[in-house]
Amino acid sequence: MATALSDEIDVLSKARRVLGGSYVAEPDEPYMCEAQQDYFRRLLMAWKRLILDASAGTLQQLQDGPIREPDLNDRASSETDWGIELRTRDRQRKLIAKIDSALRRIEEGEYGFCEVTGEPIGLGRLEARPIATMTVEAQEAHERREKISRDD
Template identity: 65%
Template sequence: MPTKIADVGADALREAKSNLDSDYVPSDDEEFMNERQQEYFRGLLIAWKKSILSEAESTLAHLQDGPLREPDLADRASSETDWAIELRTRDRQRKLIAKIDAAIRRIDEGEYGYCAVTGEPISLARLQARPIATMTLEAQERHERNERISRED
């Protein structure tokens, strides 16, 4: 069953959050990116990566089951399209793993949670929703607006 491309990583992130050992959730009442928050996000990122890799292994195992042998051409075309979508999704997840690794590196270097553009703290709510975020919401929106304008030129 192919995954919707728009959902790449979303299910895996939800699963990772539910698998965290602790009931701890970062709060705005604490010092930003204290050791406990860093460990929370590191754990979340590692669990997310493991979940994605597990899904990829399952896809690989399914692909190795053998070639498609649909007798009907329409069924075969449909199956091939489904697999093409699944493989495209896995490719996007491969790229997502690189972003997860980069986020873990930023934690190690003490840069995690701070906007790459403005240097301001990224909100905990944004990091909870997108742990690989590198920009504040405002900086991201500005970046996307500029990108859209340059595409129109």
């Protein structure tokens, strides 16, 4: 069974395919130029649309009726599958809020820059995680601090 993270990655990959692939920067292109911002805006909007479409499908299936499996084991399996599906949709609902935040940062000219250091996040990291708000180094430091405070 697929995990929620792999579902998220699959949907992002599908959004990339809708756009025709990953962004390839020109050698002399400035960081977060209009072309890059436009690509990430379209990627984020396609990602969001695919998530909303999948959610609509889940909602339709829920409205079609309850689980009617005659065998108790089959019913338990179906209920477990639905539980996983609903948790995935809840995770994606939270992801939509992050996508909206990234779209807002594009409009405000802050997208692609670390919220902690102000340094460029980098196209590679943004391609892998378009909702990233920190550089890899800042994220690692944040996670170390978080782990230390949890251990106390």
